[in-house]
Amino acid sequence: MWQDAESRVYLIQELDKRTGQGHSAISVDDTLKIIACREQQKKLSALEMDLAAARQEGFVSKQRSDNDGTRPKKKPLAVIGIITTFGRKKNRDAIRKAWMHSGAALKKLEEEKGIVVRFVIGRSSNRGDSLDREIDNENSETNDFIILNLVEAPEERSKKIKSFFVHAVESWDAEFYVKVNDDVYVNIDSLGATLSANLDKPRVYMGCMKSGEVFAEPSHKWYEPDWWKFGDAKSYFRHASGEIYAISRALAQFISINRSILRTYAHDDISAGSWFIGIDVKHVNEAKFCCSPWSTASDSIGIWIVLFYSST
Incomplete structure (x- = not known):
C-alpha cells in the first residue's frame, strides 16, 4: 500500500507538471498507471472502512487481545x-x-x-x-x-x-x-x-x-x-x-x-x-x-x- 501511495503521489505530480506546461495529453503508460492507482485507492478505502467497522465490533489484534489492551506481559524468569x-x-x-x-x-x-x-x-x-x-x-x-x-x-x-x-x-x-x-x-x-x-x-x-x-x-x-x-x-x-x-x-x-x-x-x-x-x-x-x-x-x-x- 505504501508503494501504491508513493506511485500515486508521483503520478499526480507528473500530471500537474505536464498540465502546467501546456501538455494536454499524457502517454498510454501514464494513463494506465493513473487508472491502476485509482483502483488501488478504492481498495485501500474499502479496507479502511472494514477495519473501522471491525474495531467497532470489538475485534482487536492478537497481541492486544492477549493482554487486555495493555503492554505485553513480562515473561516469567x-x-x-x-x-x-x-x-x-x-x-x-x-x-x-x-x-x-x-x-x-x-x-x-x-x-x-x-x-x-x-x-x-x-x-x-x-x-x-x-x-x-x-x-x-x-x-x-x-x-x-x-x-x-x-x-x-x-x-x-x-x-x-x-x-x-x-x-x-x-x-x-x-x-x-x-x-x-x-x-x-x-x-x-x-x-x-x-x-x-x-x-x-x-x-x-x-x-x-x-x-x-x-x-x-x-x-x-x-x-x-x-x-x-x-x-x-x-x-x-x-x-x-x-x-x-x-x-x-x-x-x-x-x-x-x-x-x-x-x-x-x-x-x-x-x-x-x-x-x-x-x-x-x-x-x-x-x-x-x-x-x-x-x-x-x-x-x-x-x-x-x-x-x-x-x-x-
Missing part, C-alpha cells in the same frame, strides 16, 4: 516445582511460611520477581480416596499445586519429574524451570540473580553437578536395575544433584516434545541427566545449588539452601 507427596503437609506449610508464601504474597512474587512457585504431586492409586481429597482440600485453600495425572508413588518419581517439566513448559513460557525437593529452603533473590546471569545460554542445565558409583546390588538403597547399561566401571554420567537444579526453556521444550521416548531410570536426578546426553547442552556446575547444613542469615551462600527437618 522461572517456574519452580516443589516435588512433594502425601503426608508432607508440615513440610509444605514450613515452605509457605519460610520462602514461598501464599495468597497475595505468592501472586506478588510472580508479578514483581517473575517467579512462579507450585507444589507438584500426583494422584492416589485409589483415585478419589482420602489422600486425594486431602490434597484437593489443601489446594482449594492455597491454590498452589500442580496436580499431575499420574500415580503418586516412589517408583514413579522419575516420570513425575518429567511430567512436571512437560506441564510447566506448556503452561508458562518462562526462561527457566526449576525442580526443588520439599525439604529445601531457597533464597529466591539469590536464585533469581543466578538464573538471570545465565540468560545468555540457550540450553543450560544448572545444578550441583556430580557423578558416582552405580549400585548393582538389589539390597542397596540406591540400587539401579539398569546398572548394566553403565559399562564395566559402573559409573554414572555427569548430572545435577536432585535437591535442586534448573533447566532453560529450550531443554524443557525438548523434554515435552520427546516425552514418549525419553528413558527414566530408578533415580530422578539420573533420569534428568540422561535426557541431555547427546545434545548440545551447557552443563553449569553451580556451587550455590549445593545443599548445606542449617545456616544463619549472615551466611554468604548465593542460593542459601538449607535442609528442613523430614516429617511425615
Whole structure:
C-alpha cells in the first residue's frame, strides 16, 4: 500500500507538471498507471472502512487481545516445582511460611520477581480416596499445586519429574524451570540473580553437578536395575544433584516434545541427566545449588539452601 501511495503521489505530480506546461495529453503508460492507482485507492478505502467497522465490533489484534489492551506481559524468569507427596503437609506449610508464601504474597512474587512457585504431586492409586481429597482440600485453600495425572508413588518419581517439566513448559513460557525437593529452603533473590546471569545460554542445565558409583546390588538403597547399561566401571554420567537444579526453556521444550521416548531410570536426578546426553547442552556446575547444613542469615551462600527437618 505504501508503494501504491508513493506511485500515486508521483503520478499526480507528473500530471500537474505536464498540465502546467501546456501538455494536454499524457502517454498510454501514464494513463494506465493513473487508472491502476485509482483502483488501488478504492481498495485501500474499502479496507479502511472494514477495519473501522471491525474495531467497532470489538475485534482487536492478537497481541492486544492477549493482554487486555495493555503492554505485553513480562515473561516469567522461572517456574519452580516443589516435588512433594502425601503426608508432607508440615513440610509444605514450613515452605509457605519460610520462602514461598501464599495468597497475595505468592501472586506478588510472580508479578514483581517473575517467579512462579507450585507444589507438584500426583494422584492416589485409589483415585478419589482420602489422600486425594486431602490434597484437593489443601489446594482449594492455597491454590498452589500442580496436580499431575499420574500415580503418586516412589517408583514413579522419575516420570513425575518429567511430567512436571512437560506441564510447566506448556503452561508458562518462562526462561527457566526449576525442580526443588520439599525439604529445601531457597533464597529466591539469590536464585533469581543466578538464573538471570545465565540468560545468555540457550540450553543450560544448572545444578550441583556430580557423578558416582552405580549400585548393582538389589539390597542397596540406591540400587539401579539398569546398572548394566553403565559399562564395566559402573559409573554414572555427569548430572545435577536432585535437591535442586534448573533447566532453560529450550531443554524443557525438548523434554515435552520427546516425552514418549525419553528413558527414566530408578533415580530422578539420573533420569534428568540422561535426557541431555547427546545434545548440545551447557552443563553449569553451580556451587550455590549445593545443599548445606542449617545456616544463619549472615551466611554468604548465593542460593542459601538449607535442609528442613523430614516429617511425615
